[in-house]
Amino acid sequence: MRYGPLSRKQKTAMLWWCSPGSEDFDAIICDGAIRSGKTLSLTVGFVMWSMTSFDGQIFAMCGKTIESLRRNVTNLMPQWLGGAFEITEKRTEHCLRIRRGEVENTYYLFGGRDESSFAHIQGITLAGALLDEVALMPRSFVEQTIARCSVAGSRLFFSCNPDTPGHWFYQEWIQKAQERNALYLHFTLSDNLALDEKVRERYERMYTGTFYRRYVLGEWVAAQGLVYPFAPEEILGEEDLKEPLSWYISVDYGTRNPCSMGLWAVEERSGRALRVRESYYDSRKTGRQKTDGEYYQDLCALAGDLPVSAVVVDPSALSFITLIRQEGRFSVRKASNDVLGGIRTVGAFLKSGRVKIHPRCEDTLRELERYRWAEEDRDRPVKEQDHAMDDMRYFVMTVLRRL
Secondary structure, X not given: OOOOOOOHHHHHXXXXXXXXXXXXXXXXXXXXXXXXXXXXXXXXXXXXXXXXXXXXXXXXXEEOOHHHHHHHOHHHHHHHHOOOOEEEEEHHHOEEEEEEOOEEEEEEEEEOOOHHHHHHHOOOOOOEEEEEOHHHOOXXXXXXXXXXXXXXXXXXXXEEOOOOOOOXXXXXXXXXXXXXXXXXXXEOHHHOOOOOHHHHHHHHHHOOHHHHHHHOOOOOOOXXXXXXXXXXXXXXXXXXXXXXXXXXXXXXXXXXXXXXXXXXXXXXXXXXXXXXXXXXXXXXXXXXXXOHXXXXXXXXXXXXXXXXXXXXXXXXXXXXXXXXXXXXXXXXXEOOOOHHHHHHHHHHHHHHOOEEEOOOOHHHHHHHOOOEEOOOOOOOEOOOOOHHHHHHHHHHHHOHHHO
């Protein structure tokens, strides 16, 4: 098997099932910091347990999507398991067949994307299940997976990064691990002995606020305070980007709500971006709503004579997208609208200096100082002072993170 030195916690996650007293546990839960070795050690342990305990049985391996499960888990299994097992993937059937000597078991891959996903796992009888990033899956899917594990001796293997302390999995499984006969292991970055110190420092620099506490410290904490907790001087930039540059415009469309547009200059060599200028129109302040045609004129004025590569638009603004395409001057892209993932990525880019805001973008700077998490125990920002924040997120998620 191929991996670096293992911490005591990683060894426990791999071998708990054959340790003295393991008969007391029906499940294992590994949570904590990112890059702490949870997925590697839990997956290796799951395969070793299942291949030692059963022959000719069916198991489930679950991720947020089958694609993410392949990327984060199954594609790496040959590397993690070395030559200890023969692994054959049937991609059209979404399953693996793992063999060692005369023992062979089948492992079906499932994605817990949304509330409808539970239907995909109904009807199957399982001897066990691995649920990677379980906190990202809907409760209905997780509970259906648990219900399918009805073979005698079946067990559950859970891994996740922390979320809000109001999350159902934290409340029902982590807080009740003892009564559910689950072994609970909490991981930190120090549990990954193979993690290079410079890489560790990079992860510590990447995240801010709530996401730092969750992904680096491994805490289950509620989002609170400013979404982007930066002093203005930390995120201001001037027009000092080096040629060649690419130009983009991001748009959060609004009629009753403000319409925010930002012009971005991107250094093609480094991928650094500067919000150079912006257009911000609030119909509630002026007492007059603009038409799509008037907003298109604002878009053209913002672009000037620059060769804009693409205009990234709020995906719900169908009429405005249609108008831009009809006019034919700009290429238009519907924006990626992953709110929480987008906020996390924008925060990381602001912290690293990859995204800067020019001092003349006063509405963006104003919103940055007021953009806050909702007070309830939920991961969502207050829907106020968020229009420039949304168009910045559209740009980062649709363009910048893909460069």
